[in-house]
Amino acid sequence: MKPVEIAKGVYDVGVIDWNIRDFHGYSTHLGTSYNAFLIVDEKIALIDTVKKGFAEQLLRNISTIIDPGKIDMVISNHTEMDHSGSLPYIMDKIGIQKPLYCSKMGEKNLSRHFSSDLNYQVLKEGDEISLGSKTLTFIETRMLHWPDSMFTYLKEDKILFSSDAFGQHYAGHEEFDDVVGNKIMFHAQKYYANILLLYAPLILKLVEKITKAGLEFNIICPDHGVLWRNPGRIIEAYAKWSKQEDCADKAVIVYDTMWDSTHQMALAVADGLHENGIDVRPMKLRDWDRSDIMTEVLDAKAVIIGSPTLNNGIFPTIADFITYMKGLKPKNKIGAAFGSFGWSGESVKIIEQNLGEMNFDLPVSGLKIPFVPDNNGLEKCREFGSQLAKAIKG
Numbered sequence: 001m002k003p004v005e006i007a008k009g010v011y012d013v014g015v016i017d018w019n020i021r022d023f024h025g026y027s028t029h030l031g032t033s034y035n036a037f038l039i040v041d042e043k044i045a046l047i048d049t050v051k052k053g054f055a056e057q058l059l060r061n062i063s064t065i066i067d068p069g070k071i072d073m074v075i076s077n078h079t080e081m082d083h084s085g086s087l088p089y090i091m092d093k094i095g096i097q098k099p100l101y102c103s104k105m106g107e108k109n110l111s112r113h114f115s116s117d118l119n120y121q122v123l124k125e126g127d128e129i130s131l132g133s134k135t136l137t138f139i140e141t142r143m144l145h146w147p148d149s150m151f152t153y154l155k156e157d158k159i160l161f162s163s164d165a166f167g168q169h170y171a172g173h174e175e176f177d178d179v180v181g182n183k184i185m186f187h188a189q190k191y192y193a194n195i196l197l198l199y200a201p202l203i204l205k206l207v208e209k210i211t212k213a214g215l216e217f218n219i220i221c222p223d224h225g226v227l228w229r230n231p232g233r234i235i236e237a238y239a240k241w242s243k244q245e246d247c248a249d250k251a252v253i254v255y256d257t258m259w260d261s262t263h264q265m266a267l268a269v270a271d272g273l274h275e276n277g278i279d280v281r282p283m284k285l286r287d288w289d290r291s292d293i294m295t296e297v298l299d300a301k302a303v304i305i306g307s308p309t310l311n312n313g314i315f316p317t318i319a320d321f322i323t324y325m326k327g328l329k330p331k332n333k334i335g336a337a338f339g340s341f342g343w344s345g346e347s348v349k350i351i352e353q354n355l356g357e358m359n360f361d362l363p364v365s366g367l368k369i370p371f372v373p374d375n376n377g378l379e380k381c382r383e384f385g386s387q388l389a390k391a392i393k394g
């Protein structure tokens with residue numbers, strides 16, 4: 001994609017990765033983009049680079065605006081390779097001695113990826129760099145989502161370069177949120193649920209800090225997806241997702257099955273929930289990616305997990321999902337477990353134990369059915385669903 005001038009002298013020179021479907025284990029719906037930004041003033045700054053394989057494309061994009069050798073400095077908001085993989089190539093092209101600005105942790109982490117001979121210049125919160133008529137300042141955002149993460153703010157144009165925060169894995173020619181319309185919120189929700197949810201308390205503090213400081217934004221520029229020309233919309237969504245309160249009367253049933261019994265149970269539990277006014281999504285793990293399931297979990301009140309017993313344990317995909325969800329630390333959820341078994345039936349207890357460790361509320365005892373559920377068994381599943389519905393509404 002050709003560079004886009006988003007404000008006078010400020011360009012998005014990033015690239016689109018149309019075909020990536022597996023982003024470190026996260027299943028993207030529509031690829032992604034690696035955004036990088038060039039600010040042309042008396043001095044010229046490049047904010048972030050792109051994934052390694054796209055380095056030449058980035059350089060070509062920059063070359064349509066200026067001679068890359070004229071870049072005076074590079075600013076690295078985040079060390080992760082999708083934004084830094086091209087750094088060695090770019091530094092080599094623009095002059096290895098040029099300053100590479102980053103946070104304190106950025107210096108530490110970048111030098112563990114690349115040469116420690118680069119001209120690292122450490123920035124701290126509130127530091128300013130004048131480019132001439134434009135001034136850059138920096139906001140520490142440690143652990144949002146890496147220790148090195150920081151934001152860069154272009155004061156005069158009120159543009160925030162927010163690194164991975166507010167991003168979406170979305171590939172498209174549209175530059176701004178309003179051009180895509182409401183469907184962009186799904187991609188932003190998926191990104192938040194899978195990358196940022198565990199840092200919800202830090203996000204709330206950051207939103208508070210920014211609000212208190214009275215910082216205004218004309219555009220928020222994340223390193224993935226579209227740029228937010230309506231920043232209020234995404235800031236409000238982040239505040240809501242981070243509070244994890246006021247979720248919808250919605251339940252996600254996450255399950256897997258070998259011989260269909262737990263599947264039949266899942267559908268009957270779903271009926272019990274639906275008949276009692278709950279919006280319910282049964283999702284079988286070998287058909288749905290864990291990142292899609294987490295997207296649904298984010299705004300659901302209940303997560304109900306079903307697994308057959310296999311070798312005295314839970315089915316491996318369920319263990320995978322529980323590990324993943326645990327790491328993302330969802331809060332204020334109701335949980336429940338069910339599953340079919342043959343003789344020892346450990347799965348329900350193991351799931352309940354895990355949900356308990358995540359501080360989920362378990363208002364209804366788990367439901368186990370031996371082998372194939374008959375009509376009576378299916379009725380028990382519906383009843384289990386309706387009891388859960390009452391707890392969700394209560």
Ligand SMILES: Cc1cc2nc3c(=O)[nH]c(=O)nc-3n(C[C@H](O)[C@H](O)[C@H](O)COP(=O)(O)O)c2cc1C
Binds near residue numbers: 258260341343344371
């Ligand atoms: C390889 C294998 C191992 C199993 N191990 C156990 C077990 O340790 N304990 C148990 O209670 N049932 C065990 N079962 C029985 C299943 O839990 C039972 O068939 C159940 O109905 C399967 O549910 P599903 O149709 O949802 O997969 C095992 C089944 C298979 C195929």
